[in-house]
Amino acid sequence: MKDKKGRHFAKQEESGWSYWVSLIIYLTIVYAIFFLIFRFVLSNNEVIGPSMQPNFENGDRIIETRHSEIKRGELIVLKAPDEPGSFYIKRVIGLPGDTVVSKNNKIYVNGKVYKEDFLKAGKKKKEPNTSFYAGKPYSYTYDFTLSSLAKNAPEWQERYSSSYLKKVEKTNKVPTDTYFVLGDHRTVSKDSRIIGFINQKSVVGEVKLRYWPLNKWTVY
Numbered sequence: 251m252k253d254k255k256g257r258h259f260a261k262q263e264e265s266g267w268s269y270w271v272s273l274i275i276y277l278t279i280v281y282a283i284f285f286l287i288f289r290f291v292l293s294n295n296e297v298i299g300p301s302m303q304p305n306f307e308n309g310d311r312i313i314e315t316r317h318s319e320i321k322r323g324e325l326i327v328l329k330a331p332d333e334p335g336s337f338y339i340k341r342v343i344g345l346p347g348d349t350v351v352s353k354n355n356k357i358y359v360n361g362k363v364y365k366e367d368f369l370k371a372g373k374k375k376k377e378p379n380t381s382f383y384a385g386k387p388y389s390y391t392y393d394f395t396l397s398s399l400a401k402n403a404p405e406w407q408e409r410y411s412s413s414y415l416k417k418v419e420k421t422n423k424v425p426t427d428t429y430f431v432l433g434d435h436r437t438v439s440k441d442s443r444i445i446g447f448i449n450q451k452s453v454v455g456e457v458k459l460r461y462w463p464l465n466k467w468t469v470y
Contacts, residue, residue, distance in 0.1 A: 314455025
């Protein structure tokens with residue numbers, strides 16, 4: 251291509267196309283990297299519901315790491331066993347082989363009181379008078395053992411075989427390859443007391459970061 255003076259602009263046009271092609275390739279690579287990271291390494295979720303109040307509120311945004319080594323007290327996101335397609339955020343209380351007992355509003359793991367500092371904020375919040383647990387703190391945990399749940403919890407009876415329940419009732423232990431989880435808002439949380447043990451394969455990831463809202467940015 252020439253202008254009125256006969257100057258050539260082919261090189262300039264070629265340079266412009268090269269820039270846009272390079273930009274598209276670059277953006278595609280960046281997108282692919284982010285896609286792979288959030289497909290195999292990280293997970294991004296939104297907290298829905300009151301089960302982790304006041305530590306987590308409805309609408310909080312969190313990031314989890316997949317394939318983490320889960321430890322007691324850590325926060326996990328899991329596939330809801332009773333609601334296909336849904337996810338829950340809960341706290342791991344019992345690991346495989348642990349005994350778990352709740353008595354007088356204290357959790358005992360393997361016969362020792364389990365210190366739950368993460369419930370301090372919940373102890374200051376009280377249930378409204380219209381609640382079944384009126385006046386009780388969010389952290390209030392009714393008495394139970396794994397054995398009593400295996401024997402009496404209606405949902406457990408529906409979910410597990412009689413032989414499985416008899417074994418749990420006898421041992422009071424968290425079965426192999428499962429976790430016992432609770433919500434921090436104990437008076438309303440739908441957790442292992444209701445939905446039973448969480449299979450390790452159902453764990454989406456371990457919560458590592460709350461990035462929204464910005465004023466509650468927290469690394470775990």
